[in-house]
Amino acid sequence: MDILSDIFKNIWFQRALWSVIIILIAIAIYAIIAKFLSAKEKRGSKLVSAKKNRTYIRMLKSIVGYTLAILTALTILEVFGINVTSMLAGVGIASIIVGFALQDALKDIIRGLDIISGSYYDIGDVIKFQDNLGQVQSITLRTTKIQDINTSNIVSIANRNIDKVEIDTGYIYLPVPFPYDIKTDKADSIMKEVTKNLAKTDLITSSDYQGLTKIGDSAIDYQVVLTCDPINRLQARRNALHTVVKTLEENKITIPYTQLDIHTK
Numbered sequence: 001m002d003i004l005s006d007i008f009k010n011i012w013f014q015r016a017l018w019s020v021i022i023i024l025i026a027i028a029i030y031a032i033i034a035k036f037l038s039a040k041e042k043r044g045s046k047l048v049s050a051k052k053n054r055t056y057i058r059m060l061k062s063i064v065g066y067t068l069a070i071l072t073a074l075t076i077l078e079v080f081g082i083n084v085t086s087m088l089a090g091v092g093i094a095s096i097i098v099g100f101a102l103q104d105a106l107k108d109i110i111r112g113l114d115i116i117s118g119s120y121y122d123i124g125d126v127i128k129f130q131d132n133l134g135q136v137q138s139i140t141l142r143t144t145k146i147q148d149i150n151t152s153n154i155v156s157i158a159n160r161n162i163d164k165v166e167i168d169t170g171y172i173y174l175p176v177p178f179p180y181d182i183k184t185d186k187a188d189s190i191m192k193e194v195t196k197n198l199a200k201t202d203l204i205t206s207s208d209y210q211g212l213t214k215i216g217d218s219a220i221d222y223q224v225v226l227t228c229d230p231i232n233r234l235q236a237r238r239n240a241l242h243t244v245v246k247t248l249e250e251n252k253i254t255i256p257y258t259q260l261d262i263h264t265k
Contacts, residue, residue: 019076026072033064054123059116062140104160105142111159112141126168126230129157133168135231149234168230170205172237176244177219179256184212191222194247201243203228203236219256 037057114120116139121127123136127146132155134146144157144165157165176194178187191209198207206227214221228236248255 015079015081018079022072022075022079026068030065030068034061037061037064056116058123059112059139059141062112062142066141104158107160108142108158111162112139115139115144115159115162120162121165121167126170126233128166128168129155129161129164133233149231168233170228170230170233172226172228172233172240173223174226174237174240174244175213175221175223176248177216177221177256179219179254182220182253187212187220187222190247190251190253191224193251194244195224197243197247198224198226198240201236201239203232203239205229 037060040057121136121144123139125136126133126149127136127144129146132146132148133150134148134155136144136146137154138145139159142159144159146155146157147153148155176191178190182190188211195207195209198204201207204226208225210223210225212220213223226236226240245255
């Protein structure tokens with residue numbers, strides 16, 4: 001008993017115990033707030049502005065998490081006898097902010113707020129960053145996470161790189177090659193049929209014929225522009241190509257390929 005009494009009287013044990021209690025309280029507070037926000041997110045999923053609603057709520061979760069983490073850390077420092085107010089006054093808030101490590105963090109936070117207030121993109125949108133094209137899964141104060149459409153990998157993007165992000169609008173520009181021996185009027189007629197069939201293709205929401213777009217070495221390209229849900233882009237393109245080839249076959253049009261003519265004397 002004396003040993004236990006000595007342990008509980010030990011100042012470092014008391015400080016450690018209070019630190020654990022503070023952390024548990026912070027976790028409990030975050031769990032309650034997160035549960036409340038998740039319920040709000042679920043109820044708002046049927047709204048027209050569901051994506052915007054989901055984005056705001058998840059960003060709010062991130063802000064709550066960061067705030068609780070900072071307050072918990074400062075409180076624990078006070079428990080260990082460190083005067084946080086004097087420490088901050090001594091170091092200087094300005095000198096902390098201009099520190100190299102915090103500069104990038106501050107940029108991320110400011111850009112994170114810009115993403116939300118400026119409606120650059122929302123959770124559920126498809127964006128492109130460098131070689132990664134994916135659907136936005138989460139937006140926090142520091143990062144945006146997307147799931148790559150091609151690989152299903154989760155890619156994390158620092159919010160300060162927002163100026164390098166492109167939003168996919170779901171357009172597919174599809175050139176259809178015709179051999180040179182097909183007259184333009186006939187090609188136009190067949191392309192109108194192709195366009196009509198594409199509009200009925202799975203995952204394609206609209207189809208518009210744009211006319212002749214390229215005179216190549218072995219073919220003349222006529223282009224059609226399609227729209228689809230960006231998340232379905234790859235499958236939508238495959239479906240569209242299948243429709244194009246099938247329509248050309250039905251009209252007995254052979255898709256041209258590169259040929260080399262050799263003339264001898």
